[in-house]
Amino acid sequence: MTAPTFRNWQSVQEEVRRRIHAREWPPGELIPNEADLAMEFGCARATVNRALRSLADSGLLDRRRKAGTRVAAQPVAKATLDISVIRKEVEERGCKYGYQLIERSEAIPPLEVSGSMRTPAAGTLLHVRALHLADDAAYALEDRWINTTVVPKALSEGFDQISANEWLMANAPYTGGEIGFSAVQATPEEADMLRVSERSALFAIDRLTWDHTASVTKVRLIYAPGYQLRTVL
Amino acid sequence: MTAPTFRNWQSVQEEVRRRIHAREWPPGELIPNEADLAMEFGCARATVNRALRSLADSGLLDRRRKAGTRVAAQPVAKATLDISVIRKEVEERGCKYGYQLIERSEAIPPLEVSGSMRTPAAGTLLHVRALHLADDAAYALEDRWINTTVVPKALSEGFDQISANEWLMANAPYTGGEIGFSAVQATPEEADMLRVSERSALFAIDRLTWDHTASVTKVRLIYAPGYQLRTVL
């Protein structure tokens, strides 16, 4: 009996998935090496490599040179969140997007901000606060600090028509960043602007981006109650 | 003058990144095709392909057959969250992990649960509630429903020593799932168990996983105040 041949990397991947799933290759176990699998599957080693590498990327396999490939003992679920501009997020929900600038000023930020942005404590940054609307209802509150040393062009932008969220996406490239999700109680001011009762539980996204070594912008987005960030596994 | 040669796909990727970043290839613009780039970089087309494919995966490029490759107009930031078992999460913070089972019963779930799990409305599911501790302080509350038709082995597991969170990870494979993050107000019971004041803002993770077409488990994790889910961009 000849083994069925797997001609493309997707089918190889599928077969490997099946074996892991069926516990033919239990968690933590070393699987055959690429050359052997290539032989068994009747394809080139490169094809097996492509399939296994992709599975390793998704966290199902652990690979190390010489040590070989083993089934991840605890498959870390990797949830990928697509963070796009808020306008798109709203429009994808089938709502009409609206935008209101609340404040635009050059100011000396709180120490906590200059600290995490690594800007001089006494230096001014551009401070932009705005409200994003979905079908005329408050959707999210944006509180942003922009490093004008890195993005001087931001100084000549009013942010009254286009949100800083969107403008920066197109005008301020970044090389890295960090993002945090948390739950916060609405401050009186936030409650007022989002038109919710004080101390409501709100979803917050804090993001800090930088370009090489200089920070570009730090932003906190506070979403109206009921917001849920979703993704698939 | 000969162009510098880029011998590996990482350096090709870096160069492409640089050009995008430097606006040599502005957002939305079509970039040269693989064959031309390979020629320019002095490497094989497969190498260029590897570099570009990887950049497309990370959302910086849009590629379509025949249409060519263009710089993403709005680079969607993809944040990858690693969802592991809570024990590891706690231990990685350098805390001592603790676990307390609150309830384990077979019960008919609320309609909302049987509905999303697509189980018979009148059928029983295994209901497990537990508290996860970090350095003896409440860390997260787990409220879980398990489809015993799919995971019958769960019926012979007490979940008094090992959390359902961890046990399922190792014993119940799944093919897909969805996950949602939100902010909720603590119910009186939740507030009591997490030892926080009533109506505190808490971070909630709702997860539903399934195996092919049958749902495996549905869980809500409520984290103690101050929790922040973080990742890099």
Place this chain on the structure above:
DNA sequence: AATGTTTTTATGTCTGCACATAATAATCTG
């Protein structure tokens, strides 16, 4: 026994070539 060195080996990646596939562009046809 502890330490340093060499060998072995599985994965990582490059090359050059071929063909597949999808989508656009060009052409033909009623």
Place this chain on the structure above:
DNA sequence: CAGATTATTATGTGCAGACATAAAAACATT
């Protein structure tokens, strides 16, 4: 001119073979 058909083209993927590299294992040395 609209609609259907065909050609073209850029990406997608396959193959075989080669060398690079990291790390474990075996061996040698002090």
